[in-house]
Amino acid sequence: MLLCIDCGNTNTVFSIWDGSSFRATWRIATDHRRTADEYFVWLSSLMMLTKVEAQISDAIISSTVPRVVFNLRVLCNRYFDCRPLVVGKPDCALPVAPRVDQGTTVGPDRLVNTVAGFDRHGGDLIVVDFGTATTFDVIDHDGAYIGGVIAPGVNLSLEALHMAAAALPHVDITKPQAAIGTNTVTCIQSGVYFGYIGLVEGIVRQIRIERDRPMKVIATGGLAALFDQGFDLFASVEDDLTMHGLVLIHRFNHKGQVA
Numbered sequence: 631m632l633l634c635i636d637c638g639n640t641n642t643v644f645s646i647w648d649g650s651s652f653r654a655t656w657r658i659a660t661d662h663r664r665t666a667d668e669y670f671v672w673l674s675s676l677m678m679l680t681k682v683e684a685q686i687s688d689a690i691i692s693s694t695v696p697r698v699v700f701n702l703r704v705l706c707n708r709y710f711d712c713r714p715l716v717v718g719k720p721d722c723a724l725p726v727a728p729r730v731d732q733g734t735t736v737g738p739d740r741l742v743n744t745v746a747g748f749d750r751h752g753g754d755l756i757v758v759d760f761g762t763a764t765t766f767d768v769i770d771h772d773g774a775y776i777g778g779v780i781a782p783g784v785n786l787s788l789e790a791l792h793m794a795a796a797a798l799p800h801v802d803i804t805k806p807q808a809a810i811g812t813n814t815v816t817c818i819q820s821g822v823y824f825g826y827i828g829l830v831e832g833i834v835r836q837i838r839i840e841r842d843r844p845m846k847v848i849a850t851g852g853l854a855a856l857f858d859q860g861f862d863l864f865a866s867v868e869d870d871l872t873m874h875g876l877v878l879i880h881r882f883n884h885k886g887q888v889a
């Protein structure tokens with residue numbers, strides 16, 4: 631079975647792919663100090679608790695935090711006796727090379743979303759990912775990542791208001807009843823929620839102007855569904871997009887094809 635690890639700046643998600651479906655998915659806060667032994671104690675106790683029988687034979691890692699990769703590699707080597715593929719490293723092939731400025735590195739999560747989005751929807755696609763940052767990945771007709779947008783994430787925006795303004799509390803995101811907030815909390819929620827709707831609509835409109843063909847828009851990440859409610863921003867919302875991409879990239883490196 632394949633262990634897929636998606637390490638973001640806030641959370642790291644582990645999923646086990648048995649060849650036809652995901653057996654289990656577990657989430658832990660990203661912390662570069664976590665050792666391979668700590669990961670394993672946590673993983674193995676979850677496997678026992680949820681009664682998941684998994685013989686891990688392969689692993690693939692996407693990490694937006696470079697320094698956690700070392701300990702994740704040690705985890706795979708020491709406890710699962712396998713050498714993980716690491717997206718973005720030279721020995722991890724991608725079906726289509728990104729077309730970006732010379733010398734720039736594309737976030738591995740964006741490369742993975744590109745592969746997954748293209749597999750499910752074909753090209754001329756925009757993938758919006760609501761993570762620590764909100765990213766827009768623009769995918770050309772042939773499946774190449776050709777650039778996109780990085781905007782501050784929803785929780786980061788809320789946190790920034792709280793940190794910078796003495797009288798503003800920490801607030802969780804929710805869809806407000808109205809744009810006109812009648813207390814501090816609903817005012818902040820309105821600012822971030824409707825601000826975000828405008829951000830997504832505005833960026834998608836601008837990208838479409840810059841492209842000479844129709845572009846489909848899909849979304850992933852924990853908060854995607856919340857922003858899709860009532861606004862019809864996305865053709866679909868796919869929570870498993872990144873994990874699906876990891877499975878495809880692993881298959882591509884072992885069999886030379888994604889399908």
Ligand SMILES: Nc1ncnc2c1ncn2[C@@H]1O[C@H](COP(=O)(O)OP(=O)(O)OP(=O)(O)O)[C@@H](O)[C@H]1O
Pocket residue numbers: 637638639640641642760761762763802803804850851852853856
């Ligand atoms: N309805 C909701 N209200 C508030 N928070 C939510 C809601 N649904 C999901 N979340 C939060 O969204 C986050 C899941 O998003 P996701 O895993 O895509 O990104 P992340 O882990 O925050 O960022 P990264 O991948 O960059 O580490 C979780 O932190 C979860 O608590």
Ligand SMILES: CC(C)(CO)[C@@H](O)C(=O)NCCC(=O)O
Pocket residue numbers: 638639694735736737738739740761762763765780
């Ligand atoms: C933008 C984030 C933080 C989103 O997770 C990640 O993809 C990243 O660190 N990217 C590197 C820069 C880039 O993608 O252009």
Ligand SMILES: [K+]
Pocket residue numbers: 638739759760761851872
């Ligand atoms: K993510």
